[in-house]
Amino acid sequence: MPYPAKLTPDLILSEAQTLLDNGGESALNMRPLAAALHVQPSSLYRHFPDRGALLQALEDAASTEFNRVLQTASAGKASRAALWAAAEAYLSYARAYPHRYGLLLSPHAPAPVQPGPAKDLWNTVLGLVSALSQTPDDTARTVALWAFLHGFVVLERSGQFGLSGPRGGFDTGLTALLDEMKRVAANRPE
Amino acid sequence: MPYPAKLTPDLILSEAQTLLDNGGESALNMRPLAAALHVQPSSLYRHFPDRGALLQALEDAASTEFNRVLQTASAGKASRAALWAAAEAYLSYARAYPHRYGLLLSPHAPAPVQPGPAKDLWNTVLGLVSALSQTPDDTARTVALWAFLHGFVVLERSGQFGLSGPRGGFDTGLTALLDEMKRVAANRPE
């Protein structure tokens, strides 16, 4: 009484996504994945050359998805509101899908210098920041904002804050960074 | 012709520190550690009950060391200069000892809510921030600054920035956060 038992890349990826979401990268192993698909581990290798290929596929999907989330959140808003909304969406996504988010900034993740989904994601934030600061290609402020957002996500997740403080820290820090961008824009046409 | 061959907790910790610094937590394993000490793996268990105890000892040492570094860097400076110096020291330490730093913010690290070395570290930064913002127990701004610093460290390390931008992002972001603290202080006696 074999189950559907027909393996396709998409079916494998779907189950792999579930394992990733539940237990993180370290829980995405070939044996449990095969078990969840009612298949022997060796069968997976007919569809993906190795575990790394599986992770890469999930990583690309997460980059694309995350990028779309940020764009949707900021679409049609004025520059400061757009960036604020994107920042909120950033936080929400990282909370909702911590392990997908973790995949995006894993050590082996390709730097966003090379074309690809990660680069697209970078460009989305770069565009929002540059619009607010009215500074073309404002990498410095993009880096600063991204560092703040990522650091907040990581610290919050690791429980390094107590129970108080985190949310206030987010609003305070974000306000400080966005206000500075706005201030620069005001002084720019000088 | 056995080597010094006498095992002490400090000797073990010293070698463990080397392994950690070279390859991170995942490189700190009992077999390589024993080999480096010219000893059999089982011998280590006479001095440490398990691997976790070893990691905990290294983590406490790193917290204490890091705290001392920040205090030394900021000692005797005016509030803004003190905080800026501490931030620079934070970055330098994380760059110089990435794996010790990584231990401090590992998922299993105790939240700085409980007394201990981690709490002391938190209090150091909290004190510097509160002095500048002239806001007692200013957890929100401490969280914001810490998030920024940690995020910057992580992103820089993972190569997520290109070759340009990082350093400018650090100065820009730090300036924005510290200026806001100073501004709040100015408006406080109101």
Next chain:
DNA sequence: GTCTATACTCTGATAGAC
């Protein structure tokens, strides 16, 4: 294209001789 069976390497940890 899935199966059985297995090779290989790594991990932490323990029992008991000396």
Next chain:
DNA sequence: GTCTATCAGAGTATAGAC
């Protein structure tokens, strides 16, 4: 207090039957 020997488990990946 270090040793030999071993347990028990994890992991990725491959060969070859069907």
